[in-house]
Amino acid sequence: MATKAKDIIMAxxxxxxxxxxxxxxxxxxxxxxxxxxxxxxxxxxxxxxxKKLLSLEEMCTGDLLVRTGEVLTSNxxxxxxxxxxxxxxxxxxxxxxxxxxxxxDISEMxxxxxxxxxxIGKAQIGDKTIVDALEPAVNSFREAVNKGQSLRESxxxxxxxAKKGAESTTHLEAKKGRASYLGSRTCGCQDxxxxxxxxxLKAILESCNKTI
Amino acid sequence: xKKLINxxxxxxxxxxxxxxxxxxDKIRLLDGENIVIRKExxxxxxxxxVSGGGSGHEPAHAGYVGEGMLDxxxxxxxxTSPTPNRIVKAIKAVxxxxxxxxxxxxxxxxxxxxxxxxxxxxxxxxxxxxxxVNDDVSINDVARRRGIAGTVFVHKxxxxxxxLGGTLEETQKIAEKVIANVRSMxxxxxxxxxxxAGKPTFTLGDGExxxxxxxxxxxxxxxxxxxSADEFANIxxxxxxxxxxxxxxxxxxxxxxxxxxxxxxxxxxxxxRVAHILQxxxxxxxxxxxxxxxxxxxxxxxxxxxxxxxxxxKKLLLAPANVPAFCCS
Numbered sequence: 001m002a003t004k005a006k007d008i009i010m011a012x013x014x015x016x017x018x019x020x021x022x023x024x025x026x027x028x029x030x031x032x033x034x035x036x037x038x039x040x041x042x043x044x045x046x047x048x049x050x051k052k053l054l055s056l057e058e059m060c061t062g063d064l065l066v067r068t069g070e071v072l073t074s075n076x077x078x079x080x081x082x083x084x085x086x087x088x089x090x091x092x093x094x095x096x097x098x099x100x101x102x103x104x105d106i107s108e109m110x111x112x113x114x115x116x117x118x119x120i121g122k123a124q125i126g127d128k129t130i131v132d133a134l135e136p137a138v139n140s141f142r143e144a145v146n147k148g149q150s151l152r153e154s155x156x157x158x159x160x161x162a163k164k165g166a167e168s169t170t171h172l173e174a175k176k177g178r179a180s181y182l183g184s185r186t187c188g189c190q191d192x193x194x195x196x197x198x199x200x201l202k203a204i205l206e207s208c209n210k211t212i
Numbered sequence: 213x214k215k216l217i218n219x220x221x222x223x224x225x226x227x228x229x230x231x232x233x234x235x236x237d238k239i240r241l242l243d244g245e246n247i248v249i250r251k252e253x254x255x256x257x258x259x260x261x262v263s264g265g266g267s268g269h270e271p272a273h274a275g276y277v278g279e280g281m282l283d284x285x286x287x288x289x290x291x292t293s294p295t296p297n298r299i300v301k302a303i304k305a306v307x308x309x310x311x312x313x314x315x316x317x318x319x320x321x322x323x324x325x326x327x328x329x330x331x332x333x334x335x336x337x338x339x340x341x342x343x344x345v346n347d348d349v350s351i352n353d354v355a356r357r358r359g360i361a362g363t364v365f366v367h368k369x370x371x372x373x374x375x376l377g378g379t380l381e382e383t384q385k386i387a388e389k390v391i392a393n394v395r396s397m398x399x400x401x402x403x404x405x406x407x408x409a410g411k412p413t414f415t416l417g418d419g420e421x422x423x424x425x426x427x428x429x430x431x432x433x434x435x436x437x438x439x440s441a442d443e444f445a446n447i448x449x450x451x452x453x454x455x456x457x458x459x460x461x462x463x464x465x466x467x468x469x470x471x472x473x474x475x476x477x478x479x480x481x482x483x484x485r486v487a488h489i490l491q492x493x494x495x496x497x498x499x500x501x502x503x504x505x506x507x508x509x510x511x512x513x514x515x516x517x518x519x520x521x522x523x524x525x526k527k528l529l530l531a532p533a534n535v536p537a538f539c540c541s
Contacts, residue, residue, distance in 0.1 A: 027409070031409075031413060031414075033430065033431075034428070034430055035290075035291040035406060035413055035428050035429045035430060036406065036409050036413055036429075037289075037290075037291060037292060037406065037408075037409075040408060041289070041292055044289070073295060073296060073297075073328070074295045074296070074297045074298075075295060076295070077266075077288045077289055077292040077293050077294060077295050077321065077325070078266075078288070078292040078293050078321040078325075079293070079319075079320040079321035079324060080321075081293070081295055081321070081324075081325065082296070082321075082324035082325055082328055083324070120324055120327075120328075121320070121324070176320060177320045178319065178320070178426070178428060178430055179430075180356060181350075181351060181356075181358065181424075181426060181430065181432075181433060182430065182431055182432075182433070183433065185431060
């Protein structure tokens with residue numbers, strides 16, 4: 001069963017809700033090693049996206065994701081802005097002009113999103129960043145799809161991987177971003193970027209569960 | 213925490229409006245955005261300097277916009293890098309046809325957003341170069357060093373070079389030379405409170421400080437017991453001298469930068485010890501700057517910056533500049 005633009009819009013709506021609901025939580029996580037604004041910064045971007053959702057409804061799958069990336073980059077700021085921005089832009093570019101996308105398409109979109117994040121953020125697994133949640137999720141999704149599992153099943157596995165990845169950051173020492181200046185003092189706190197990545201992927205899964 | 217603000221969501225907008233109104237002979241706001249540009253911009257035939265970053269570091273960077281220093285400063289939300297679209301607008305507004313130099317502090321967000329903006333404008337044919345400031349010696353890995361108060365010297369010297377007719381290549385080269393010769397380190401006695409957060413970014417006991425502190429309200433490299441001003445000056449100056457390989461007969465500019473919550477009295481006390489150490493070493497202080505140049509809201513503490521000088525630097529340091537927050541005489 002193919003994914004259409006309206007399904008993506010629903011997923012974006014779920015993401016916006018998830019970020020808004022978790023703004024304070026993400027700010028608190030960020031307070032441990034940063035300035036306590038990760039949730040608020042993301043909220044600014046996703047709320048701007050909310051205002052533009054109507055205009056996105058006319059677009060097809062890839063185009064609306066590229067536009068989403070642009071809106072996020074233009075409004076979140078900090079490091080999270082360009083990273084989430086490029087994730088959505090890269091994902092969208094894989095399926096420009098397509099009215100419907102398959103789970104194989106989504107696998108490629110996720111891989112391209114991860115590639116973008118790693119290219120500009122220069123982080124690897126273990127650096128205590130978004131990548132610690134995103135890379136396991138992307139790999140799990142691809143494996144599940146290759147084994148013939150459904151979109152919903154594959155997403156479920158991916159989200160579980162993202163959750164584990166985010167939780168694993170608690171014991172890591174930050175190697176990138178503002179937290180990295182604090183060295184071993186960052187151990188014991190879950191990374192806000194990895195956490196927001198997990199929440200966004202979880203929102204996609206929840207939206208998928210609602211539509212199918 | 214009590215703050216003298218109106219709406220926490222509008223602190224940046226209102227701050228910039230106030231700053232521009234007070235300095236409307238030098239600067240103006242661009243299209244009602246959080247971008248401050250030189251009043252006469254674009255200045256035809258001159259390399260334009262664009263910088264910026266999160267707000268909360270006033271007077272950095274809008275306070276350095278004007279003749280002889282920056283052509284534009286982009287202000288992000290408090291402690292949050294400005295977004296690429298804003299930086300692109302600033303570049304377009306001040307591009308005088310001779311190219312644009314971006315002066316970027318080495319923080320992940322700043323680096324990514326400014327690089328994205330540079331790429332976007334390059335694809336339209338604008339000549340854009342970029343320098344990244346990484347003067348903070350508290351971090352051993354040079355590539356990861358933060359850009360802190362030393363950035364102000366880059367604004368001044370590269371700004372003067374551009375004002376005197378330097379090409380984009382020459383202006384970039386001298387900016388890189390400043391970066392290679394400037395080092396800073398800070399100590400914080402308190403954290404700070406972001407306007408929307410309502411609580412401090414971290415807590416410090418009465419007898420504790422954070423050494424090697426950045427400017428975004430984060431903790432430093434290590435927590436240390438409170439010592440005397442002279443002892444902190446000793447620790448910081450030793451690191452700066454070593455990292456710069458400062459020696460007898462070198463000449464420097466010294467900046468004691470208050471982080472926002474420290475009285476001038478204390479900055480002068482720190483300077484006294486810094487000056488004594490340099491005197492004993494036979495290093496000549498050519499010019500001193502004591503005040504608030506790159507703050508972290510109301511964080512108590514300071515950073516010390518040394519810039520090793522040569523004749524060209526000395527000339528450009530003293531060249532006239534007409535900006536809200538830097539005095540050249």
